[in-house]
Amino acid sequence: MDAPIIEAEGLTKRFTSRKATVEAVTDLTFSVAQGELVAFLGPNGAGKSTTLRMLTTLIAPTSGRASVVGRDIAREAAAVRARIGYVGQLTSGSFAQRVRDELISQGAFYGMAKAAAAARADALVESLGLSGFATRTVQQLSGGQKRRLDIALGLMHAPPLLFLDEPSTGLDPQSRANLWEHILDLRREHGTTVFLTTHYLEEADRYAERVMVMDQGRVIADDTAAHLKEHLAGDAVTLGLDSPGSADRASSLVAEVTGREVRRVDATTVAVHVADGATLLPTLLRRLDAAGVAVVSATGVPPTLDDVFLALTGRTLREANLSTADAQPDTDPVAASATAEGGDR
Numbered sequence: 147m148d149a150p151i152i153e154a155e156g157l158t159k160r161f162t163s164r165k166a167t168v169e170a171v172t173d174l175t176f177s178v179a180q181g182e183l184v185a186f187l188g189p190n191g192a193g194k195s196t197t198l199r200m201l202t203t204l205i206a207p208t209s210g211r212a213s214v215v216g217r218d219i220a221r222e223a224a225a226v227r228a229r230i231g232y233v234g235q236l237t238s239g240s241f242a243q244r245v246r247d248e249l250i251s252q253g254a255f256y257g258m259a260k261a262a263a264a265a266r267a268d269a270l271v272e273s274l275g276l277s278g279f280a281t282r283t284v285q286q287l288s289g290g291q292k293r294r295l296d297i298a299l300g301l302m303h304a305p306p307l308l309f310l311d312e313p314s315t316g317l318d319p320q321s322r323a324n325l326w327e328h329i330l331d332l333r334r335e336h337g338t339t340v341f342l343t344t345h346y347l348e349e350a351d352r353y354a355e356r357v358m359v360m361d362q363g364r365v366i367a368d369d370t371a372a373h374l375k376e377h378l379a380g381d382a383v384t385l386g387l388d389s390p391g392s393a394d395r396a397s398s399l400v401a402e403v404t405g406r407e408v409r410r411v412d413a414t415t416v417a418v419h420v421a422d423g424a425t426l427l428p429t430l431l432r433r434l435d436a437a438g439v440a441v442v443s444a445t446g447v448p449p450t451l452d453d454v455f456l457a458l459t460g461r462t463l464r465e466a467n468l469s470t471a472d473a474q475p476d477t478d479p480v481a482a483s484a485t486a487e488g489g490d491r
């Protein structure tokens with residue numbers, strides 16, 4: 147068996163400013179085998195980007211250690227960087243360069259021969275839908291086009307290990323599908339290991355063979371999507387009501403019929419987890435109808451990774467994202483210089 151391509155032990159990152167200390171990542175220990183495709187999930191502020199930035203040597207851990215492609219991230223940072231690809235969460239690129247030239251320069255930076263770099267640039271331009279923009283400068287691209295260029299830059303030299311921070315965020319559905327085709331091709335052709343973050347749970351579910359869930363700086367689950375959902379056997383039944391006024395009544399009736407805890411998703415939506423949604427739904431609807439509670443929509447679906455997160459933390463990813471919406475990095479000069487250190491924010 148080959149040695150793991152990523153090995154992290156007790157990786158911890160604290161950001162300290164005069165006002166406060168944020169422990170972004172706490173005591174992270176894990177390893178990734180060569181060729182794995184790992185999706186790293188978690189709400190805003192969970193510590194995903196910070197983990198990636200430590201593993202890619204952009205920021206130094208406060209404590210702990212890691213080796214990436216067999217090199218120590220602290221002592222052999224340059225060797226690590228030469229052997230990995232990294233696409234950060236925010237766009238990069240030299241604004242005045244033309245798209246195709248930017249790609250070719252990236253290839254040259256990684257030591258590709260000129261002809262090979264040009265051929266690879268053309269193939270990536272074509273498949274990421276940048277053909278119409280290949281001679282435009284980076285600053286003339288839209289957000290989604292820039293994102294596609296970022297990804298093409300990360301894919302240029304086909305490194306053995308690729309870190310992608312939210313590669314699909316901001317892409318239209320067609321571009322997302324193309325991106326995934328690319329990632330899967332890379333693995334097929336080169337056995338590339340891919341470690342990526344995403345907020346699209348269905349993507350993680352469908353493509354990743356391993357899902358790591360992070361919350362508040364700690365990994366709280368690490369398994370295949372199928373295993374993670376297994377212990378949640380059953381269906382998530384969701385009912386949409388015609389007015390907020392009937393939510394209390396609906397909740398208590400649903401609890402009575404199912405004997406399960408009912409969750410208020412929002413003012414007019416209640417949800418419950420049951421063993422067999424398909425057979426329960428008709429009974430539930432008749433009972434609510436008889437009590438004069440108007441139901442405008444009803445679904446009973448197998449659990450998703452969001453249900454996994456809910457089971458683990460007691461809140462959905464959406465709720466977790468909302469609760470951290472105003473807890474972004476502050477603008478204190480000390481924190482700001484820590485931010486600038488990474489250069490990808």
Ligand SMILES: Nc1ncnc2c1ncn2[C@@H]1O[C@H](COP(=O)(O)OP(=O)(O)OP(=O)(O)O)[C@@H](O)[C@H]1O
Binds near residue numbers: 188196484
């Ligand atoms: N340079 C910094 N200075 C201070 N705090 C920071 C800095 N970078 C990140 N943080 C804090 O560390 C925590 C983790 O941030 P991180 O960017 O790793 O989250 P994330 O999981 O990538 O979230 P998102 O899904 O929003 O991208 C957050 O609380 C964030 O505010």
Ligand SMILES: [Mg+2]
Binds near residue numbers: 194235311
């Ligand atoms: Mg992030």
